[in-house]
């Protein structure tokens with residue numbers, strides 16, 4: 001089921017001197033249960049996109065639909081109700097500094113006018129869930145960044161949302177804390193089947209938790225697909241540069257420095273996905289074809305529980321034999337690209 005849909009959405013901000021096209025004709029579908037990553041450099045339009053989904057901003061043209069219902073058809077009362085189903089967490093946590101952790105988590109429930117006992121029970125449950133039972137009476141300034149983000153997550157979950165919007169929620173955290181917050185988001189997604197939209201500029205965050213990803217640049221959605229598709233075969237140069245931050249697809253300096261292109265020798269970049277990574281393909285190549293094979297570089301990465309591998313090999317032999325060896329690799333589902341210079 002499609003839970004969030006953007007249909008041809010554009011957003012223009014009327015600046016003093018010029019119009020800013022923050023979003024240009026965005027079409028996007030997020031399925032129920034997805035952890036959907038949206039990545040882009042600063043100014044790409046990511047925050048604007050997220051603000052349209054909880055209707056803090058209106059699209060200039062196009063429609064935003066939640067569970068198939070266009071938000072522009074809602075009355076203000078219906079919209080307030082709708083927002084209860086969308087939780088949000090932020091880069092800088094947005095906690096009330098003068099309130100305790102307990103009171104911060106209770107805010108959405110107080111706004112929903114729930115009685116004190118229900119609030120106490122729910123907040124206690126939530127603090128336990130995010131591992132902060134002992135911090136109920138603390139104030140935000142007494143917490144680490146990771147703990148503050150856990151409070152933010154508990155608060156966002158208070159009203160039992162079906163969607164969680166996350167705006168750069170790990171950008172202010174160290175790598176280890178980032179990992180634990182992302183792991184918590186994944187658990188929430190799996191245990192409560194909450195759809196998560198994760199806005200980030202860090203490809204490693206997408207790699208760790210998302211199943212789908214969209215890449216934005218200058219207000220446009222330039223590429224999207226499953227994380228495996230996009231990481232395995234990034235098409236747009238911007239996507240390629242994001243992917244290269246976590247997966248080495250370029251030949252490393254130390255290898256390229258020593259490369260020579262002699263007659264009768266050819267270099268190939270091989271890319272393996274999933275099952276064929278572990279298959280002894282190179283072994284078969286060495287045994288079955290009359291070509292000398294040297295592995296110059298190999299790298300493996302985990303993406304969406306699948307392995308992506310890159311290998312640089314040198315084949316030495318007669319042209320016909322080399323061509324047959326390459327054809328063999330292709331029949332095994334390996335992507336083969338000849339390297340003619342670096």
Ligand SMILES: Nc1ncnc2c1ncn2[C@@H]1O[C@H](COP(=O)(O)OP(=O)(O)OP(=O)(O)O)[C@@H](O)[C@H]1O
Nearest residue numbers: 013020021022040041042043044045046047048049
């Ligand atoms: N309220 C606003 N008024 C005018 N321009 C705006 C407004 N909000 C955003 N913009 C502009 O829209 C463009 C997209 O901004 P947005 O914040 O959505 O990008 P972003 O990808 O989230 O970047 P960052 O990661 O830096 O927050 C930018 O050029 C920004 O200056």
